[in-house]
Amino acid sequence: MMAELPLPVPSPDNQQFWDALTEGELRIQRCAACNTLRHPPRPMCPQCRSFDVEWVRMSGRGTVFSYIVTHQPIHPALVDRVPFATVIVELEEGPRLTTNLVDVSPAEITIGMPVEVVFQRASDEITLPLFRRSAGARVG
Ligand code: ZN
Numbered sequence: 001m002m003a004e005l006p007l008p009v010p011s012p013d014n015q016q017f018w019d020a021l022t023e024g025e026l027r028i029q030r031c032a033a034c035n036t037l038r039h040p041p042r043p044m045c046p047q048c049r050s051f052d053v054e055w056v057r058m059s060g061r062g063t064v065f066s067y068i069v070t071h072q073p074i075h076p077a078l079v080d081r082v083p084f085a086t087v088i089v090e091l092e093e094g095p096r097l098t099t100n101l102v103d104v105s106p107a108e109i110t111i112g113m114p115v116e117v118v119f120q121r122a123s124d125e126i127t128l129p130l131f132r133r134s135a136g137a138r139v140g
Contacts, residue, residue, distance in 0.1 A: 005078070027058065058092075063114055087131070102131070117130070
């Protein structure tokens with residue numbers, strides 16, 4: 001059997017992030033006291049130290065902020081996947097997510113490339129927020 005990549009393990013801090021993805025929504029934590037968005041999810045607001053939290057649906061649109069290309073398979077499940085790019089996407093609302101792009105080879109990635117979220121179901125509990133080139137920005 002082929003090795004499979006380990007999946008994220010939800011914690012009390014990020015359970016709602018994963019639950020929203022399972023429902024097909026990208027929701028990000030927002031401080032209920034000062035409205036600062038933050039990601040990854042954590043208990044306390046870094047701006048005002050409030051523990052009051054709400055979850056806000058994002059548009060799913062963003063741009064490539066940065067990326068790095070991996071050539072060595074650092075896990076048995078990656079042997080057939082190299083080279084692959086790990087990408088930091090900056091959402092139009094501000095927060096940044098570490099993710100992968102689908103249907104874009106590492107050589108095609110550019111900083112500032114418009115992207116939009118796609119939901120890739122990995123298990124009953126985990127749906128991964130991956131990104132693809134935005135429809136309006138597709139190159140022929
Ligand atoms: Zn705050």
